[in-house]
Amino acid sequence: MFDKDFRITGKHANYWKDLCELAGNVPDREQHNNFKIFSAYIDAYILCPLIGYQYNRKGVIDNSEEGSAGMLAEVISKRRNELKYVYQILMMLDEESEPDEDKRLYRAFKFSAETPEDKQLIEDNMKVFNAYFLGGLEILHEEFVEQCHDADDYLKRIYDYVQRFYAEQDDEAIREGINKYLD
Known part of the structure; x- marks a missing residue:
């Protein structure tokens, strides 16, 4: 788990490029030259699944567009x-x-595939993780790429998004949820 190269294609690959700063040697930099939220792909891979979950959005790979993006196992x-x-x-x-x-608790702490059943469980769990990752990419792309046309739009959107996200958090419900697992 999290020990192999990770690559996606299609529209989600383009969304990932749109949201992340790209290395200077990437030839399609002009195509994805907009306001960047993340400095690296790995940052998006860590945060986007949580955003996808928060907004109950899972994505499905759509290869209808050209594009490819990924990370090496070393980075991951x-x-x-x-x-x-x-x-x-x-x-x-x-x-x-x-x-x-x-x-759910068992699958959260099962990291090694000692049996074929464990291997299948981890594969299924990674599909869930990656579906939320794609959903998070979609949400952030809609918010910050499709809606931002200049620096003022970007700054206003970032501010509004953070305020809205903060307001949606129910501190008491979060504490109760955590305590349920700790008790």
């Missing part, structure tokens, strides 16, 4: 602990893909 492995943490949060919270609380 450097941030593996953060990715595992986000993975665990999603696996514990996502009742849609697993309604049983005990099974």
Whole structure:
């Protein structure tokens, strides 16, 4: 888990490029020359699944457009602990893909594929994680690429988005949810 290269194609690859700063040697820099939220692909890969979950949005790979984006295993492995943490949060919270609380807890902490069943469980969990990643990409692309035309738009959108996100958080519900697992 989080030890292999990761690559996507199609519109989501273009969304990822639109939201992240690209290395200077990438030939399609002009095509994706807009306001960037993330300094690296890995930052988006860590945060977007949480945004996808927060707004109950899962994406499905759509290869109708040309485009490819990805990260090497070396990059992913450097941030593996953060990715595992986000993975665990999603696996514990996502009742849609697993309604049983005990099974959600089990899958959140199962990282090694010792049996074929474990391997399948981890593959299924990674599909959930990546679906939320794609959903988060879609949300942020809609907010910050499709709606921003200049620096003023971008700054206003960032401010409004952070304020809205903060207002949507119910501190008491979050504490209760955490305490439920700790008790």
